Amino acid sequence: MADTIQFELVSPQEQVASEAVEMVVIPGGEGDLGVLPGHSLLIGTVRPGVIAMHAGGKVTSEIFVAGGFVEINPEACTVLAEEAIPVGALDKSAAASRLDAAQRALGEAGEDARAQASAEAEIKIAEAMVAAAA
Amino acid sequence: MPSLKDLKIRINSVKSTQKITSAMKMVAAAKLRRAQEGAEAARPYALRMEGMVGAIGASIGDPEGAPRMLAGTGQDKVHLLVACTADRGLCGGFNGSIVRDVRNLARQLKGGGKTVKILCVGRKARDLLKRDFQSDIVDTVEGIGKKGIEYDEAAGVAATITDMFDAGEFDVCTIVFNRFKSAMTQVVTRQQLIPFQLPEADDEAEKPEGPSAIYIYEPEEEEILADLLPRNMAVQVFQALLESAASEHGARMTAMDSATRNAGDMIDNLTLTYNRTRQAFITKELIEIISGAEAL
Numbered sequence: 001m002a003d004t005i006q007f008e009l010v011s012p013q014e015q016v017a018s019e020a021v022e023m024v025v026i027p028g029g030e031g032d033l034g035v036l037p038g039h040s041l042l043i044g045t046v047r048p049g050v051i052a053m054h055a056g057g058k059v060t061s062e063i064f065v066a067g068g069f070v071e072i073n074p075e076a077c078t079v080l081a082e083e084a085i086p087v088g089a090l091d092k093s094a095a096a097s098r099l100d101a102a103q104r105a106l107g108e109a110g111e112d113a114r115a116q117a118s119a120e121a122e123i124k125i126a127e128a129m130v131a132a133a134a
Numbered sequence: 135m136p137s138l139k140d141l142k143i144r145i146n147s148v149k150s151t152q153k154i155t156s157a158m159k160m161v162a163a164a165k166l167r168r169a170q171e172g173a174e175a176a177r178p179y180a181l182r183m184e185g186m187v188g189a190i191g192a193s194i195g196d197p198e199g200a201p202r203m204l205a206g207t208g209q210d211k212v213h214l215l216v217a218c219t220a221d222r223g224l225c226g227g228f229n230g231s232i233v234r235d236v237r238n239l240a241r242q243l244k245g246g247g248k249t250v251k252i253l254c255v256g257r258k259a260r261d262l263l264k265r266d267f268q269s270d271i272v273d274t275v276e277g278i279g280k281k282g283i284e285y286d287e288a289a290g291v292a293a294t295i296t297d298m299f300d301a302g303e304f305d306v307c308t309i310v311f312n313r314f315k316s317a318m319t320q321v322v323t324r325q326q327l328i329p330f331q332l333p334e335a336d337d338e339a340e341k342p343e344g345p346s347a348i349y350i351y352e353p354e355e356e357e358i359l360a361d362l363l364p365r366n367m368a369v370q371v372f373q374a375l376l377e378s379a380a381s382e383h384g385a386r387m388t389a390m391d392s393a394t395r396n397a398g399d400m401i402d403n404l405t406l407t408y409n410r411t412r413q414a415f416i417t418k419e420l421i422e423i424i425s426g427a428e429a430l
Binding site for chain 2: 010011012013015028030040041042044045069071078080082114
C-alpha cells in the first residue's frame with residue numbers, strides 16, 4: 001500500500017490543489033473524515049469548514065471550503081467545492097460582514113421557504129468562515 | 135458621377151469604420167483567450183461532477199425512487215428551451231444560428247402537440263425570437279458575462295430553471311448553445327438538462343472498478359443526489375455559458391476580421407475611383423485651357 005494518497009480539490013473556476021498527502025481531514029456532512037491511503041470507496045457531502053492536509057505527522061496546509069462533495073477511492077481523494085480559500089488568505093472582517101449580510105437576508109426572507117433555506121445555508125458558510133479565520 | 139469631395143468623405147468614413155472593426159477584432163481576440171482559459175479551468179470540476187452523478191445514478195437501480203430531476207416527471211408535455219445567445223450583435227452567424235435552431239426545435243415540438251416555453255439568456259435571443267414566439271418566452275436573463283462568466287451567474291440561471299421545475303412548469307429542459315470548436319467554427323448543441331442524462335456506461339470502462347463499484351454513501355444516495363443534482367445543473371449551465379462565451383468572442387473575431395478586410399478592399403476601390411476622377415478632372419481642365427488658348 002502506498003503511503004500517500006493523491007488529494008485533489010477542484011472548484012468550478014479552477015483546480016485549487018492537487019498533491020500527494022499522508023492524510024487529509026475533511027469536514028464531512030455527517031462528521032469529520034480522516035482519509036488515509038487505501039480508504040474504501042466513498043461518496044459523501046462536505047459541510048462548510050476547513051480541510052487539513054497532513055504530512056510527516058504535521059498539518060502542512062489548510063483550506064477553507066464552503067461545502068461540496070467528496071469522492072474517495074484507495075488511491076485518490078477528490079473534493080468538489082463551490083468555494084475554496086486557503087485559510088491564510090481568509091479575511092476575518094470580510095467573513096464577519098458576510099455573516100451579517102446573511103443574517104439580514106434571513107430576516108428579510110420572511111415566509112419565502114427557498115430564500116430562507118438559502119440564507120440559512122449562507123449563514124452556515126459564513127459562520128464556518130469566521131471560525132476558520134479566527 | 136460623384137464629385138471628388140463626396141469620394142473623399144466616403145473614403146474617410148470607410149476608414150473610420152475599418153478602425154472600429156479592427157479594434158473590435160483585437161478586443162475579441164483578447165477576450166477569446168481569456169474565455170478559453172476559463173472554459174479549460176472549469177472542465178475538471180464538471181467532469182468529476184458528472185462522474186459522481188453517474189456513479190450514484192448507476193447505484194440507484196430503481197428509477198422510481200430517484201429524484202425527479204434525474205428521472206423526469208414521467209411526462210413529456212411541456213418543454214423548456216434555454217437559448218444561449220449574446221447581448222450584442224456584430225458577431226456573424228453566432229446569434230442567428232442559435233435562434234434558428236431554437237425556432238426549428240420549437241416548431242417541431244409544437245407540431246408534435248407539445249407546449250413550448252422559452253427562457254432567453256442574452257438580449258439577442260429575446261429580440262430575435264419575440265416576433266414568432268412572443269407568448270412562449272417566459273423570462274430573459276441579460277447582462278451575463280460582462281466581465282467573463284462567473285459561476286454565480288450560472289448558478290442564478292440554474293436556480294431559475296430549478297425553481298420552475300419544482301413549480302411543475304415544465305417536464306423536459308433542453309439548453310441550446312454554441313459549443314466552441316475553434317475561433318472559426320461553433321457547433322450549435324442541444325443538451326438535455328432535465329431529466330439529466332447520465333454519461334454513457336462505456337465512458338466508465340477505463341475505471342478498474344467499473345461502474346458497478348460499490349461505494350459507501352454518507353449520507354444516503356438519495357440525500358446526496360438531492361444536493362448534488364441542483365449543483366450539477368448549475369455546473370452544466372456554467373459549462374454551456376462558458377462555451378457560449380468563447381464561441382461568441384471567436385465568432386466576433388472572425389466576423390470583425392472579414393469586416394476589416396472588406397473595408398480594406400472598399401478603400402482600395404474608392405481610392406482608385408478617386409484618382410481616376412481626379413485625373414479626368416485635370417485632363418478636362420487642361421483641355422479647356424488649351425482650347426481656350428487656341429481660340430484666341
